[in-house]
Amino acid sequence: MSYEVVLQNKYYLRELIESISLTESLDQIAYQASITLNIPGDFPGIEPGQEIRISGVPFGATKQVPLLHPGVVWECSSTASLIKKMTLTVYDCTIYLAKSEDECLFAAGGTASQRLKKYATDWKIKLGSLPDTKTRLKKSVYRAQTIYSMIMSDLKETVKSGGDMYIPRMTASGLELFKIGGNKTVWRLEGIEEATQSRTLEETVTRVKVLGTESGEDAPAKVLAIASGETAKFGVLQRIVQDDDVKTTEAAKKLAESMLTGKGVSYSVSCTDLNTVRAGDKVNFNGLGLIVTSVTHQLGDPGHMTLELSSFEDVKRRYFLDG
Template sequence: MSYEVVLQNKFYLRELVESISLKDSLDQISYQGTIGLKLPASFPGIEPGQEIRISGVPYDSAGSGIAAGGKMVPLLHPGVVWDCSSTLKQTKHMTVTVYDRTIYLAKSEDEYLFPAGGTAAQRLRKYAADWGIPLDTVPDTKTKLKKAVYRPQTLYNMMMSDLKETVKAGGDMYVPRMTPAGLTLFKIGSNNVVWKLEQLEEATQNRTLEGTVTRVKVIGAEDRGDNAPSKVLAVASGETAQYGVLQRIVQDENVKTAGAAKKYAESMLTGQGQSYTVTCLDLNTIRAGDKVNFNGLNLIVTSVSHELGDPGHMTLELATLDDVKRRYYLDH
């Protein structure tokens, strides 16, 4: 088997593993693994909170599906055991759910007050320092943010608010990602190796006008009383001739100038929505946020489910870069 599970950095469980799956999505911070084990009576046991990692042999960048040199790399590390469920019949079977350590940012709440002028990257360093999470190299997100007053909520929600404000102000899209070296921000679609999806088992394309926006009106956030209409900062129109007028009115306290409002309005325009679901042979290093090539199109992975094996299989949800921006960064 081209995969290894290591518990507490000393118990190598490869011979006990019956199945491993990994799940990642743009709307969840933590990479999730589910491990099926067949345990002998002599095994000392697995408990929530223990350290665990999942490693595997990656496939070569030529996309041939041939293991590259046979050397294992961490796929989910550092990880923590979160749930254990066991069944005892003639032998003991256990299902273990693990997450990378960003789960603590998703499950922990706090309050923060940030002055204006900082960036999402600087705030990420503050969250990580306060919660004892090591950092990998964090890119400069550049966009300076407005003052933020975060009342009790999860740290993940705060991080995403910072990243969404970055995009609304014209910055790049980032997603938090845990690496073996620590927490970082991954720029959507910036992966060095862009896999071409072939050897398909099934592919589905969905096209819809649900969510289509052909006109956007941005209004001011100030209260003008009951008898005065809202101040219109900008209006942008798109494919109204083809799809009709499907108007959205948006209001964001961080968008205050006509120029910023115009840019925001134009970024919200979208034609028909397109998404793809692809099932194919597994490429075990693909994560949500990666760019892949499917049917000649460069698309972004919005979610991926790996069923690890030799060979393994994976199911991906794919969308265009513009749809990712609208669905995950602007439409909230």
């Protein structure tokens, strides 16, 4: 196998690997791996909390690069028979941001980039590339909740205020903010094993009404903006939005227009593996530029992967404008 697993920066486990899978989605922060090993009797053992990394050769390249690093062994289980097998669940170190809770108070005027620096510093997580998200955020009082939920609240407020979509992503260089669809190399999916297209009106929105958050006790809330879409085609499917992040008529209009959507279209694709593709990347499928909302890599020679794909607009509505 052309993949390497290194434990504690000391034990090279390539010869013990039976299988490796990597899984990531837009609704989780930590990249996850499942590793099955055949363990010899004299192996010193593996325990939760130990450092681990997974490396492999990207498609079209010749040298190995880290695929999941820095990683931590989160769970391990073993089965004793003629050959002892051990299964590891591994996450990158942002798992600590998903599992840890805190309270934070932020003054108005900071950006999501600036706040991410504080989260990472407090949890001693190395920082990588942090683009300026630019949008100035309102005052935030975060009561006991996970650090990841705070990060996503900051990023959602950024989008609702007209900014770009970013997700936190751990790389070998450190914790980064990755712009959705911002990958330099856009891979074309090939070697298609199976592809399913789903179409639905279940989450279709053809009219959006944005209300102010302040109103009299016996008076309706002030309407800040109304946007209409394909009402003639799909009928009136109206959504009411009342959000503290929206303060002006201009912001309300942008939010209303961004939430309009026709029929929902998503794709599930199984194909030849491209082991560097991650959630949030843009890929080319049948001539369409689509965003990866989740991906599972079954690493091997050759490997294969399963992806869930959506349009840029659907990703924005589902992951950043959902309340």
